[in-house]
Amino acid sequence: MKHLLLACLVPMTLTAQSMQQLTEQLGKTVLYGDIALSHDGAHIAWVQSTATTTSKQTYVRGTSGSAPATLVKIPITGERTDFDPAWSPDSKTLAVFSSAGEKEQRQLWTVNADGSDPKKITDLKGYAARPRWSHDGKQIAFLYIEGAGGGGPLMAAPTTTGVIDTAIHNQRIAALDIPSGQLHQVSPANLHIYDYDWSPDDKTFVVTAAPGPGDNNWWIAQIYTIDIAKGNATSIYKPSLQVAVPRWSPDGKSIAFIEGLMSDEGFHGGDLFTISADGHEVRNRT
Numbered sequence: 001m002k003h004l005l006l007a008c009l010v011p012m013t014l015t016a017q018s019m020q021q022l023t024e025q026l027g028k029t030v031l032y033g034d035i036a037l038s039h040d041g042a043h044i045a046w047v048q049s050t051a052t053t054t055s056k057q058t059y060v061r062g063t064s065g066s067a068p069a070t071l072v073k074i075p076i077t078g079e080r081t082d083f084d085p086a087w088s089p090d091s092k093t094l095a096v097f098s099s100a101g102e103k104e105q106r107q108l109w110t111v112n113a114d115g116s117d118p119k120k121i122t123d124l125k126g127y128a129a130r131p132r133w134s135h136d137g138k139q140i141a142f143l144y145i146e147g148a149g150g151g152g153p154l155m156a157a158p159t160t161t162g163v164i165d166t167a168i169h170n171q172r173i174a175a176l177d178i179p180s181g182q183l184h185q186v187s188p189a190n191l192h193i194y195d196y197d198w199s200p201d202d203k204t205f206v207v208t209a210a211p212g213p214g215d216n217n218w219w220i221a222q223i224y225t226i227d228i229a230k231g232n233a234t235s236i237y238k239p240s241l242q243v244a245v246p247r248w249s250p251d252g253k254s255i256a257f258i259e260g261l262m263s264d265e266g267f268h269g270g271d272l273f274t275i276s277a278d279g280h281e282v283r284n285r286t
Contacts, residue, residue, distance in 0.1 A: 030049075044062075057072065059115075060072060073115070079101045089137045097109075097129065134202045139178060143171050170212040171194070236277075237279060245257060254276055256274050
């Protein structure tokens with residue numbers, strides 16, 4: 001009987017030890033994401049975490065030399081979570097979304113290239129992501145769902161209780177004027193924006209978008225251009241499959257994008273196409 005009891009306890013002890021060792025190893029496993037290289041190539045930023053923590057924090061370091069990475073010290077209490085670092089055109093400033101936890105409100109912060117002098121530059125109430133600087137460095141645009149959550153159909157959503165909100169909260173492009181701090185939503189309220197890019201002259205956005213609700217209609221999204229001053233959206237391409245990642249050419253005359261059969265937003269694949277900025281001359285480049 002003693003031998004039987006010992007035989008039963010030994011595997012349990014080994015399993016407990018193995019689990020402890022596994023947990024310790026996972027705690028040492030560093031995860032890197034949201035990597036951003038400055039435009040002058042002198043600095044790199046990324047969001048870093050471990051496999052056993054929910055905290056995600058931004059680090060910066062120079063691309064030359066042996067100086068260690070610097071933690072960006074944003075004054076937030078709680079389980080800080082950073083997202084989407086983006087460099088200014090002159091490579092002197094880094095913008096990054098940060099919150100006191102995965103489910104807490106994100107705000108946009110800026111820091112110097114060395115990670116110093118953090119400044120909160122927004123007071124948002126809603127989902128926000130993908131900050132992108134204008135080419136003149138005077139504005140930062142980002143995707144924004146005012147007064148509601150977001151993140152796409154693959155993101156976990158809280159359980160709905162009580163009176164169910166039937167309103168459609170579309171994801172729009174918001175542009176922050178840095179000198180004045182003024183925020184205004186640029187894209188039409190009836191369009192859900194999935195991705196976007198500034199034109200080289202900062203006067204137009206190219207977007208992939210569809211009428212809301214966004215989680216339902218990504219598969220029928222078209223490519224639009226949006227006049228930033230007027231807020232008008234013009235469809236320049238209606239695809240036969242799904243489209244993603246629209247990007248302007250440096251001269252502003254063409255737009256590149258991916259078109260193919262895609263299952264969900266964020267899982268992009270297909271062929272590389274280009275189209276003229278006025279919606280003509282569509283070419284499959286691959």
